[in-house]
Amino acid sequence: MKSPGQLSESIERFRSGFWRREAVDRPPVSVIPAGAWLPIRLAREPIGRPRLLPEDVSERLARTDYEQSARERRVESDDFIPYAAAWRAIPWLEAMCGCPVRTSAGSLAPAPCVESPEDLEEAAVPADSGWVEALRRETARLCAAAPEDCWVSPTILRGASDVLAAMCGLDRFFLALHDNRPAVARAAARVNALHMNVLDTHFSLVQPRLGGHGHIFGFWAPGPATVIQEDALGMCSPAVYRDEFMPLSAQLVERLGRYVLFHLHSTGYRHYRHVLDVPGLAGLEITVEANGPPLRDMAPALGEILNRSRLILSVDGYFEQLPEVLRRLPRDGLYLIVSGEFVRSETEFKNLLGTFS
Numbered sequence: 001m002k003s004p005g006q007l008s009e010s011i012e013r014f015r016s017g018f019w020r021r022e023a024v025d026r027p028p029v030s031v032i033p034a035g036a037w038l039p040i041r042l043a044r045e046p047i048g049r050p051r052l053l054p055e056d057v058s059e060r061l062a063r064t065d066y067e068q069s070a071r072e073r074r075v076e077s078d079d080f081i082p083y084a085a086a087w088r089a090i091p092w093l094e095a096m097c098g099c100p101v102r103t104s105a106g107s108l109a110p111a112p113c114v115e116s117p118e119d120l121e122e123a124a125v126p127a128d129s130g131w132v133e134a135l136r137r138e139t140a141r142l143c144a145a146a147p148e149d150c151w152v153s154p155t156i157l158r159g160a161s162d163v164l165a166a167m168c169g170l171d172r173f174f175l176a177l178h179d180n181r182p183a184v185a186r187a188a189a190r191v192n193a194l195h196m197n198v199l200d201t202h203f204s205l206v207q208p209r210l211g212g213h214g215h216i217f218g219f220w221a222p223g224p225a226t227v228i229q230e231d232a233l234g235m236c237s238p239a240v241y242r243d244e245f246m247p248l249s250a251q252l253v254e255r256l257g258r259y260v261l262f263h264l265h266s267t268g269y270r271h272y273r274h275v276l277d278v279p280g281l282a283g284l285e286i287t288v289e290a291n292g293p294p295l296r297d298m299a300p301a302l303g304e305i306l307n308r309s310r311l312i313l314s315v316d317g318y319f320e321q322l323p324e325v326l327r328r329l330p331r332d333g334l335y336l337i338v339s340g341e342f343v344r345s346e347t348e349f350k351n352l353l354g355t356f357s
Contacts, residue, residue, distance in 0.1 A: 001066075001069070001070055001073070001076070001082050001147075001149055001150075002076070002080075002081075002082060002149045003149075006076075006077070007081075007149060007210060008210075010028060010078075010079035010080075010081065010220065011081075011210060011211070011212070011220045013027070013028045013079055014028050014079070014081075014219055014220045014221070014335070015220075015222065017331065017332060017333075017334075018219070018310060018333060018334070018335050019221065019222060019259075019282075019310075021310070021332040021333045022332060023331075023332060024331055024332065025356065026331060026353060026356035027331050027332075027334040027335055027336055027356075028079035028219070028335045028336070029078055029079055029335075029336045029337075029338070029349075029352065029353065030078050030079050030080035030081075030218040030219075030335075030336070030337045030338075031073070031074075031075040031078045031080065031337075031338055031339075031340050031343045031349060032069075032073075032080065032218060032337060032338075032339060032340060033068070033069060033072035033073060033340045034339050034340045034341040035072070036065075036068075036069075036339075036340075037316075039062075039065075039087060039088035039089040040089045040106060040107050040108065041068070042062040042063045042064070042065070042067075042068055042087060042088075042089065043061070043062050043089070044060060044061065044062060044063060046105065047103045049103065050102060050103060051100050051101060051102060051103060052090065052101040052102075052103050052108060053101075053130075054095075054128070054130035054131045054133065054134035055130070055134075057086075057087070057090070057134040057135075057137070057138055058138075059141065061087065062087045062089070064084040064085075064142065065083055065084050065085055065088070065216070066082055066083065066084045066146075066147065066150045069082060072340070073340070074340060074344055074345055074346075075340070075343060075345070075346055075348075075349045076346070077346060077349065078349060079218075080218040081151060081214045081215075081218050081219055081220045082147075082149050082150045082151065082214070083150060083151045083152070083153040083214045083215065083216055083218070084142045084146060084150055084151075084152055084153070085142070085152065085153040085154065085155040085156075085216050086135055086138040086139055086142065086155040087138075087155070088155050088156045088216065089107065089108045090108055090155075091108065091109065091110040091158070091166065092131065092135055092155055092156070092157060092198075093157050093158055093163050093191065093194065093195060093198070094110035094158070094162075094163050094166040094167070095110065095128060095131040096125075096126040096127065096128055096131045096132055096135075096194060096198075097113070097123070097125055097126060097127055097128075097163055097166075097167055097191060097194070098113040098114075098123060098124070098126075098127030098128060098167065099111055099112065099113045099166050099167060100113065110166040110167075112166070112167060112168055112169045112172075113127070113167050114167050114168050116168070116172065117168050117172050117173065117175065117176030117179070117180055117183065117184065118180065118183060119168070120164060120167065120168060120176070120183060120184065120187035121183050121186060121187060123167065123187065125187075125190040125191055125193075125194050126194055132198070135155070135198065135201075136201055136205070139152065139201070139202055139205050139206065140205050143205055143206055143207075150214075151209050151213060151214025151215075151220070152205075152206045152214070153213075153214050153215045153216045154199065154202050154215070154216070154226045155216070156216070157195055157198060157199070157226070157228075158229060158231065159195075159228055159229045159230035159231070159232075159233075159245070159248075159249075160187075160188035160189075160191040160192045160195070160230070160245065160248055161173075161188065161230045161231075161232040161233050161245055162229065162230065162231050162232045163191045164176075164184060164187055164188060164191065164232075165232040170232065173232065174235070174236070177236065177240060177244075181244065184244070185244050188244065188245065188248060189248065192248040192251060192252065195228075195252065196251065196252060196255045196256075199224075199226060199252075199255070199256055200255075203224045203256075208223075213225050213259075215227065217285060217312055217314070217337065218337060219312070219335055221259040222259065223257055223258060223259050224256055224257060224259060225256075225259035225260065225261075225282075226252075226256060226259075226260055226261075227260075227261045227262065227263045227285055227312075228249060228252055228260060228261075228262055228263065229262065229263040229264070230245050230249075231263075231265065231268065233245060233268075233271060234264070234265060234267065234268015234269065234270070234271075235268060236271075238270050238271035238273070238274055240271075241271040241274050241275070242271070242274040242277075246274055246275070246277070246278060249262065249275070249278045249281070250278050250279055250280075253278055253279065253280045253281050254279075254280065258280065258282060259282050260280075260281060260282055261281070261282050261283050261284060261285050261310070261312065262275045262278070262281060262283075262284050262285065263284075263285045263286075263287070264284060264285065264286050264287070265286075265287050265289060265292065266286060266287065266288045266289050266292030266293060266298060266317075267289055267291060267292040269286060269301075272284060272286075272301065272305065276305065276308050276309055281309065282309070282310055283305075283309040283310025283311055283312065283333065284305055284309065284310070284311055284312070285311075285312035285314060286298075286302070286305075286311065286312070286313060286314065287314040287316055288313065288314065288315050288316060288317050288318055289316055289317045290316065290317030290318065291317070292317065294318055294321060295315070295317070295318035295321040295322060295325050296318075296321045296324060296325055298325075299325045299328050299329070302325070302329055303328060303329055303330070306329055306330045306332075306333050306334060307330070309333070310333040310334070310335075311333060311334055311335070312335045312336075312337065313334065313335070313336050313337065314337040315336070315337065315338045315339065315342070316339050319338065319339070319341075319342040322338070322352075322355070323355045326355050326356070327355070331356065338352065
């Protein structure tokens with residue numbers, strides 16, 4: 001997919017412009033296929049039963065992200081770093097914590113596994129070692145099979161709030177935050193410990209390539225990197241993240257190091273200032289969605305983030321407002337991702353880069 005020269009040029013752009021925040025002619029820019037965030041499409045065939053089990057995970061279950069990207073990418077001169085990851089359609093941490101993995105034609109989804117929020121205190125974490133072993137085995141397989149221009153990335157690992165919401169159901173999770181927050185906090189700490197152990201296992205198996213690691217957001221980092229999240233808290237007061245979950249983010253950053261970012265959706269990013277306060281956090285990733293606020297309305301917050309940290313701006317909506325907003329933002333510390341729905345050819349990619357002229 002990528003020549004050594006292309007990779008070298010893009011890696012240097014990530015190293016200097018994004019990580020070191022040096023003055024650059026333009027930030028790194030990636031164009032990803034429009035369906036990249038629908039990983040259920042990677043299934044080789046319909047699963048055909050209502051529940052996925054750890055022993056089902058194998059090369060026969062799904063194509064890799066690398067294979068799918070090779071089929072669908074129309075722009076090759078961008079800075080996208082090719083990757084493979086354990087199938088992102090599987091809710092890995094939720095399954096490890098006991099949630100049955102329900103199957104359908106359009107998605108895999110975790111089913112609740114505790115009767116009440118109070119039962120979270122007694123729930124085993126991990127509850128199913130089979131899923132822990134399945135992820136370890138799949139990561140090792142991907143490492144052994146990775147092409148020269150492919151990095152093996154951590155898969156999607158959702159935050160403690162997301163996992164607890166899956167375990168007891170979203171409504172009951174929000175009620176528990178109100179009625180029994182100490183119990184939620186204790187359970188969240190155990191989920192976070194599992195998350196850290198999973199990351200430890202991943203980076204014990206995955207060796208650096210061309211001096212660094214890749215990630216499912218298509219970037220290169222000089223050391224072990226991941227992007228953490230707490231999507232369920234987008235519906236809560238920012239103080240809930242600050243008081244209960246921000247310390248867990250800090251633990252993940254301390255455990256992994258300097259290249260941990262935090263994922264937010266434009267539909268629920270009000271706690272971004274508290275996220276920026278996480279000691280040692282490398283920056284934020286914000287996915288701009290068509291059902292969220294207009295991109296131009298987000299520009300002041302995006303500028304504030306770049307003045308304090310780094311920003312991955314992933315544009316899945318309001319693309320027509322992007323040139324206006326880019327002219328208002330610093331270039332150092334910025335990495336731009338755009339959907340292939342908006343940039344369909346090398347010519348259109350060059351037109352996008354013209355925004356930085």
